[in-house]
Amino acid sequence: MIIMTDSLEYSLSILKYQLTVTIRWFIIVLSHCEKTSVRELDMQSALLVELLCYNNKSSIMMCVTPNWYRKFRYVISKIQNKYVNLDIKSLRTFKSKIPKSCSMTASAIIRPPFVYYKSSKNLTGIDVRILHELALSLNLDLQIFAFNTSNFTSNEFDVHVGYPLQYSKSISKSYDFHELVYVVAPGKRISSLQKLFQAFDGKIWILICLIILMAFMSTYAMNMQSHVIRKFVFGRNAQLKFMNVLGGLLGTSSHQLTSKRNFLRVLWIAFLFFGVLMRTLHQATLFKLLQNDNCENEVQSLDEAIEKNITVYTDVIYKDFVNQSIRIKYKSQREIHSIITKSFDSDFLEIIFLPSAQMNFFKHSSSQLKRFKIIEHPRIVIPSVFHFSDQFHFADEIDEKIGMFQSAGLIKFWTDLEMHHIHKVNEIVVPKKLTFKHVQILFDILIVGHSLSFMFFILELIYKRFVGQKTVREMTAVRFIRRKSYP
Known part of the structure; x- marks a missing residue:
């Protein structure tokens, strides 16, 4: 169809x-x-x-x-x-006019998964696969030389594999696109005590402290009142009033309620319900945090890295794409890999600028590298091209074959074939810190409980003021009559 x-x-x-x-x-x-x-x-x-x-x-x-x-x-x-x-x-349906005796020498930079050694002498990768197919299609004898760094200025090679640069004289049409990212080391490990307070956002902890402080102040203010008021609010045998507040919040069995007033019961039920739900959310988030090996993120964005004057390590081939406002040090691919390996030290604050596919390849090779984070920065996408020397006369033929491979989807097919294992990398799902929006309903319940408690408090005051005093007088009169009737 x-x-x-x-x-x-x-x-x-x-x-x-x-x-x-x-x-x-x-x-x-x-x-x-x-x-x-x-x-x-x-x-x-x-x-x-x-x-x-x-x-x-x-x-x-x-x-x-x-x-x-x-x-x-x-x-x-x-x-x-x-x-x-x-x-x-x-x-082949398209016979090449290039004689078999012609050869093509290509240079490439070792940057997995584009170019890397699968074994000691077996060079493979996405760009290597494309070079081999071009050589077979054009009847060329291919020789590939791989290096750790290059600036594409030497004319000793016919073809250079890389990205378009400002001083490039002759390049092919782009056959693929890659995204460049800034990655930062995970930083210091978060201790268990820090994770205990990291489960909630700072605003939530402030609100919880304010609620506990208000409960203590209200209890202390009631204790300073007369015996009649304390008996009216707390009951006759109320003990450990301050411990009851902590017991209701922490879920201990020490809290008890001796008051028979409905307003205090409603207030106490709302406070207990608030404490139960808050403890459940905190325990669930803390359980996930303790299972993950989280680290402190020293840098969150590129602007923050510029303000802190942090060094960015990258290869010279990305010179035209890296932000020039930051401090830059150009290193070879081997040195960059060693920097990534040593970055688990607590004092490491450097940033690496490299393709996202290359970082995913490193993450796949080592489980520890999965903790690297991509900081916020403007999106940078660059094309992959072939650089031709002045003495190479088959640039048009290579452009033609690249167009044919692209139109048939072969380059995308070879790329997916080489990077199929990279797409299987499972990203670490870090549990989110609970903010006020997540627990807003709990504070709403507490506010509704306070409102209902205040309403019952007013009703009970009215009842005691008008109905309760009349009942007391009637009971006193009945007792007086009984005493006279039965001397």
């Missing part, structure tokens, strides 16, 4: 990418019997996409007809029966 859109070019590009994934899936199934390597599978996928997409313009419509499926089965049967040797150099 074809989804009709306003842009035919967009529809065809999506169709080509789906075609690439489908072809690769069929070839992977067949490779289990043939024991084909992943390297050969990518070459076969690129070949079939070229065969179906670039040789014949009408082949795009074949993929939605039953006739296309029969032709595809015919090609697959040739692969399975080894009638055809799947090689881009022999079955």
Whole structure:
């Protein structure tokens, strides 16, 4: 089924990418019997996409007809029966005019996952995979040299892999985009005592202290009154009044209520309900905080780093993209990796500026690196390009092949293939600190309880003033009559 859109070019590009994934899936199934390597599978996928997409313009419509499926089965049967040797150099639809004797020397910076050593001599990565495919498509002998740092100024190499710079003379079209981020070390570890108070926001602790202070002051003010008022409020045998306040908040069994006044009962129930819910929320948040290895964030944003004059370490290739207002030190990739490794010291306050994909790669290699945080800064996205030397005469051919790979979705496919394990990195979910908005309902309950208690207090005062005194006089008169009747 074809989804009709306003842009035919967009529809065809999506169709080509789906075609690439489908072809690769069929070839992977067949490779289990043939024991084909992943390297050969990518070459076969690129070949079939070229065969179906670039040789014949009408082949795009074949993929939605039953006739296309029969032709595809015919090609697959040739692969399975080894009638055809799947090689881009022999079955390519676009024959390169470059002779086989030509070579291409490429230089790249070791920056995983783009370029890195999988073993002692096996160089791999996203950019390395693209270079190999370009060399196979253009009949070029490829030699790749990897370094820890470079500024792309040497003409000893034909192609440099990197980002567009101000002094670049000849570059290819961009084939991918990456985001650059500022990451900071986790800082000092938070102690258990600090986590005890970190469960709530500072405003909540201030409100809790004010409520306890008001309860103590009210209790102390009642104790300073006459015996009649204390008996009216607290009852006859009230003891440990201050401990009752703490017991109601902390949930101990020492609190008791001897007063028979309804207003005090309502006030006490609201206070107990407030204490129970507050303790439950605090215990739940504290339990999550104690399970996580949280650290103090020394720096929250790039502006704060500029104010504190903190050093930013980065490679020279990111010179045109790093903020020049901050103190910068340029280091090689090996030195940056060592800085990240030593950053677990408590006095480390440096910041590293690097691609987010590279930081995710480091996080995947070490569980401790997952505690690194990205500070707030303006979003920076840069393209990936090839730099050509003055003596290299095949820049146009490389641009053409890059466009063909992009339109078929092969570069995105190779990128996802190389970075599939990075996307599986689980970010540490840090429990949120409870703010006033989270516990506002508890304070509302306490306010409603105080309002109801005050209303009952007024009603009981009115009852005691008018009805209670009359009842006392009647009872006194009855006792006086009984005494006279029975001397």
